[in-house]
Amino acid sequence: MTNGKVELILENLSCANCASKIEERVNSLYFVKSANLNFVTKKLTAEISPNNYKLFLESVTRIVNEIEPNVRVLEAEAEKPVVDIKDLSLIILSILFFVIGLFIYKRTWWGLIFFVLAYILAGKDVIKKFLKNLLRLKVFDENFLMTVATISAFLLKEYPEAVLVMLLYKIGELLEETAIRRSRKTINSLKNLEIEYANLKIENEIKRVNPKDIVPGDTVIVKAGEKVPIDGVVAAGSCFLDTSAITGESRLIPVEENDEVFAGSINIDGTIEVLAKSFYKDSTISKIIEIVENATSKKSQLERFITSFAKVYTPIVTLFALLVALLPPLLFSQPFDKWVYRALIFLIVSCPCSLVLSVPLSYFAGVAKLSRDSILTKGTTYIDKMAGKIYAILFDKTGTITQGTLKVDKVVTKGISHEEFVLFLCHIESFSNHPIAISITNEFKTKVDTSSVKEVKEWPGKGIEGIVFGKKVIAGTKEFLGEKGVEVDIEEKSFLSTTVYVAVDGRFCGYVVLKDFLKPDIKDALNGLKKLGIKTYLLTGDKKEAAQEVASEVDFDGVFANLLPQDKVKIAEDIKKEAKNATVAFVGDGINDSPALAACDVGISFAQNASSIATAAADVILLENSISKILDLIKVSRFVRKVVIQNIAISLSVKFLVMALGALGFANLWEAVLADVGVALIAILNSLRILKNQK
Incomplete structure (x- = not known):
């Protein structure tokens, strides 16, 4: 707890x-x-x-x-086999007695004993539950309905049919439970992501422990074929990691010393030492499992409707059964046994189990399918909203439609070779922790001789200077170089990029342009949304010129710039008024955009690590840094909604058809139970199609 x-x-x-x-x-x-x-x-x-x-x-x-x-x-889950052997054995024995009874009951009175034995073996649990509930005055469940229907059939001397109805019901119940257990195993395959053990390094010994016992600062050894047990940093060694369980991406990621690793990743080769940075309960994989398991707590509108519908459906159908049994004999002098028999058919199909079972199963399968596709949803209600009419999707800029990190776009040199320029630049920038400096050193990966760098001084918001290989190096803004007496005769103009100008010994020698590039799939994703009739808007805190530069590359229906968080909320609310009852979604970073995410019907964010998964205010979290995942979310959600509606339509139409045929005398009891069980199985199997859907 x-x-x-x-x-x-x-x-x-x-x-x-x-x-x-x-x-x-x-x-x-x-x-x-x-x-x-x-x-x-x-x-x-x-x-x-x-x-x-x-x-x-x-x-x-x-x-x-x-x-x-x-x-x-x-208090703890007990693993059970897919098929219950005990129930199966009782059903087989019941079938044997039933077949014997069929052959001899018309020839001798004691043939009826075999029917009674078959009935008791098949229906003992049903009758037992019926009697217990009857003592508590609790009726209108399937045990009450099946017991009343079959005992009434016995009283009408329809012995084979009474036994067959109970037998078919139990066979159907066994098949349903088997199908449900199989679906649980499939859906709960996410549980396999949980890590069983960790190799804790204690001085010179390695001890196998529960990952939950690892604390920040501990060192764990991860060998080839093992899962990384906690989120942390590689302290020693290198290897390739399979991160598909977390990101959904199948490519292998190389990691070495100082690289960040996440719990649930599989070490493909080599051995690494990982310094734990968090507890297991706060790890990426633990948060993923927690979100998936809790997704059904926020129920969809259809789930809530079916729950309410089930409460009135059975009593209403039972009342109709009573009217069918009484009115024709009382009003038209029809034989009681004939109409009581027809009323029993109503009782058999009056249990709403196929509906109450298939609808939540469909949504849970949808949650599992989305999680496999690296999409976490915090409630089935958001599947419903993304399945319906979507009026607009609003996008933040940085880290949402762009990659969120600066990368070198181009290098321009003057009077110096490219190699020399990069050498001087990387040496001076390696002494800064500024994001621009880190982006430069990460991009070029130049080996730095720190002993050759002296007298470094950083000027916040301007740049950095120092002595590199005995030469005065200045790197920063054009204005900063001007303050230092360096004339810059070239200027790069772009509102989407950052330019670092460089001088060596008082002479301007070139510049490097860094840019936060658009995500490679942004254009295709937005075109896909437009084909679905969904409007797209860009909402950014950046300057108008920067927003317009993005808009020149990507076709948005509207662009809003210079926005504070409260401005984004106001625009979102205005667009929601235009949308009326249609869905408006916001895609942002999950933390800074929390107000806008909360203001829209569905908030969507990209998760970069366990911390962002845990703290994101979003309703849907995308583990893979790809805009096209929004299209996947819509397509899977719509398929789930389609399956749910199919299940409701099939279940109700079959039930009403059987009722009508029963009332007209064209259906018998065993056909009714076969239809009821059959429609439940069809609904289960139809729901499991969601897991196999390839979008």
């Missing part, structure tokens, strides 16, 4: 409708701030005071026992 958040596993939970009831009851507890039950993972997450943990555990256990007595409340 951390920060008031507690997690419990509800083992054997197989009823989606019951899961909704449990969640509602737990949320009604006075000491629970909020609770969310994820039926797919069987995980109940709640926010409570640590002092109330024991009371919470007792209350949840009591609620679960009242609603689903067969479910066990666990």
